[in-house]
Amino acid sequence: MKAAAIALPRFHTRLWPYVAAALGVAILIFVPKVVGLYQTQLLTYGLIMAIAALGLNLLLGYTGLLSFGHSAYFGLGAYTVAFLLQWFGIRSMELYILLGLPVAAIVSALFGYVCVRHTRIFFGILTLALSQVLWSLALKFFWVSGGTDGLRVKQPTLLAGVIDFAGSGGFSRFIVSYYYYVLGVFVVCTAIIWVIVHSPFGKALQAIRDNETRAQFLGLRVRRFRWAAFLLSGTFTGLAGILWAPLNGLTTPDVVYWPFSGEIVFMTLLGGFRNFFGPIVGGIAFTFIKTYAVASTEYWQLLLGTVLVVLVLLLPTGIVGGLSQIAKRLMPVERS
Amino acid sequence: MSILVVQVLNSLFYASVLFLIAAGLSLIFGVMRIVNLAHGSLFAVGAYIAAWLVGRAIGMGVPVAWLLLLMPVAALAVALIGIVIEPLLLRPFYRRAEEYQLLVTFGLLLILEDLMRLVWGGLPLTADTVMDAIPSVHIGEQIYPGYNILVVGIGVAAAILLWVVIYGTKFGVLLRATSQDRRMAAALGLNVGRVYVAAFAVGCFMAGLGGAIVVPSHAAVLGMGVEALILAFVVVVVGGLGSLKGALVGALIVSFVRTAGIQFFPEIELAVLYLIAAFVLIIRPTGLFGTA
Numbered sequence: 001m002k003a004a005a006i007a008l009p010r011f012h013t014r015l016w017p018y019v020a021a022a023l024g025v026a027i028l029i030f031v032p033k034v035v036g037l038y039q040t041q042l043l044t045y046g047l048i049m050a051i052a053a054l055g056l057n058l059l060l061g062y063t064g065l066l067s068f069g070h071s072a073y074f075g076l077g078a079y080t081v082a083f084l085l086q087w088f089g090i091r092s093m094e095l096y097i098l099l100g101l102p103v104a105a106i107v108s109a110l111f112g113y114v115c116v117r118h119t120r121i122f123f124g125i126l127t128l129a130l131s132q133v134l135w136s137l138a139l140k141f142f143w144v145s146g147g148t149d150g151l152r153v154k155q156p157t158l159l160a161g162v163i164d165f166a167g168s169g170g171f172s173r174f175i176v177s178y179y180y181y182v183l184g185v186f187v188v189c190t191a192i193i194w195v196i197v198h199s200p201f202g203k204a205l206q207a208i209r210d211n212e213t214r215a216q217f218l219g220l221r222v223r224r225f226r227w228a229a230f231l232l233s234g235t236f237t238g239l240a241g242i243l244w245a246p247l248n249g250l251t252t253p254d255v256v257y258w259p260f261s262g263e264i265v266f267m268t269l270l271g272g273f274r275n276f277f278g279p280i281v282g283g284i285a286f287t288f289i290k291t292y293a294v295a296s297t298e299y300w301q302l303l304l305g306t307v308l309v310v311l312v313l314l315l316p317t318g319i320v321g322g323l324s325q326i327a328k329r330l331m332p333v334e335r336s
Numbered sequence: 337m338s339i340l341v342v343q344v345l346n347s348l349f350y351a352s353v354l355f356l357i358a359a360g361l362s363l364i365f366g367v368m369r370i371v372n373l374a375h376g377s378l379f380a381v382g383a384y385i386a387a388w389l390v391g392r393a394i395g396m397g398v399p400v401a402w403l404l405l406l407m408p409v410a411a412l413a414v415a416l417i418g419i420v421i422e423p424l425l426l427r428p429f430y431r432r433a434e435e436y437q438l439l440v441t442f443g444l445l446l447i448l449e450d451l452m453r454l455v456w457g458g459l460p461l462t463a464d465t466v467m468d469a470i471p472s473v474h475i476g477e478q479i480y481p482g483y484n485i486l487v488v489g490i491g492v493a494a495a496i497l498l499w500v501v502i503y504g505t506k507f508g509v510l511l512r513a514t515s516q517d518r519r520m521a522a523a524l525g526l527n528v529g530r531v532y533v534a535a536f537a538v539g540c541f542m543a544g545l546g547g548a549i550v551v552p553s554h555a556a557v558l559g560m561g562v563e564a565l566i567l568a569f570v571v572v573v574v575g576g577l578g579s580l581k582g583a584l585v586g587a588l589i590v591s592f593v594r595t596a597g598i599q600f601f602p603e604i605e606l607a608v609l610y611l612i613a614a615f616v617l618i619i620r621p622t623g624l625f626g627t628a
Contacts, residue, residue, distance in 0.1 A: 060435070066434070066435045066438065068438070114614065114618055117618065117621070118617065118621055120434055121371055121434055121438075121577075122617060122621055124371075124434075124438060125371070125569060125573055125617070126614060126617050128566075128569070129569070129570070129573065129610045129613045129614045129617070130610070130614055132566060132606070132610045133607045133610040133611055133614070136604075136605075136606030136607045136610065137604070137607055139606075140602070140603045140604065140605075140606065140607070141603055258566065259562065262373075262442045265439065265442075266439070266442075269439060298453075299450045299453065299454055300450075301446040301447070301449055301450040302446070302447055302450035302451060302454070304443075304446055305443045305444065305445070305446030305447035305448075305449075305450070306443070306447060307443075308439060308440075308442065308443030308446065309425065309440055309443035309444065309447070312429075312436050312439050312440045312443065313428060313440070316432075316436065
């Protein structure tokens, strides 16, 4: 009798991430039916940022490396879309993804190869320095990149041109369709990252994070694992950039500038980087907080900065970490 | 020929300002092991305070010759801000992971950037009266502002003073002892908390002074701090985090490359600087003169 009482909650603990995920997706599917167009658009931004933050968390949460240069891969994705449209007239979203992903992957492999030779603070500074190389190129080569004006990105066609948004009412149709498109990509990405972090590869990353020396003794090639994590991380963040450009309609050097890297780190921390779902909550929450802060006050950076400082000071495990602590306190049975 | 002299002087002018910022950043890292992302913003605060003070002083009819004395006053004000920030925001983080220290200083950066906008508005603030008050110098057929040469002088003086303080005084010994082994220093009865406040205040003072001396020739504008921070980062990465000599050599390298870059390859001038930083990090992770 007693054994059953203990076994039952354990069963729940192992299952709850799947239940929560299914519930979350169900809610996300129904949201556009309930809320207006603007909220749907905001949520799309949120989901895109969630992908970027999930990507960053592969490095920060699971490998223990803080990158302050992820704006580089996000920006690469966004600019690749703009260039594909400008130079080749490509309008298909699938082609953007298919051609943009290798670009993000190659550059993150290149940058990562250099960066993973270092850890801790030097890793952070090196990622930052390399991302700023791309930023200064985007800023200075204005005849290619449009300089500070950036490049326009038209609404793409979805599903190999089946869904086009020409004609009247195109904008509202685009917002709703694009929301579901992004949601689909988001679910796929989340599933892939879930599999990655629960695979032997992901466990190896966590072992390296927790104790590099022991991981080395176990025969893990630490640098190679970190490099692979960097490559994956940069590629997922690049995918977020690819999805972001058509929604924003414009890509500027701001998304390559290093404070944007700081924002991606901020989102991850806001949700909680010690929890798999933390970056998702963080990406969505950050998008809404920032949008409302910008709308309600001219001094939104002040507000965000204060939130960040208070968060780091009082709630270092983020929203999800804080909630799960409360949940554990309310349900003492599950702790045993 | 005279063009070359002017360009060298320009480089030295940049180097002086950059040295002040980077040496402060390096000192703070050396002693406290914190990479202060808000350091550039403190530099900008120094610039704004100096420009504001100069404007006030002119309004009150203070003779122009006295205005130069306002520069250290502005730097002192920034040092005071540092004395408030360190125990309030940074002290809780010394025992925690570096990631949190970076994030809290990033939050501080956001706060400071907007506070400047709140207090001084979005328009540039100038103090060019000071620059105009100092007569220009003739170099061959070129006319060069005397103020820039004065800034070079201040930079050299600051470097010498810093060396004397760190390598020749008891306070310097305390700083170096703390930077080498914080726990040992504490065990020997040193008040490490006070050394930290002092180091942070000195670092802030130097950033503030850098801002104050740059504002008569360049106006104080929003975003100048974020830009300066990145250049200071390049300097300390090239020279070595925590090394004063590194800050000096790094500032000279960055300034000369930058001046040459603006002249000969303006499009990739910034990219070259970052690439130099990345290159040094790959070859010598601790920078040219770093030890840690």
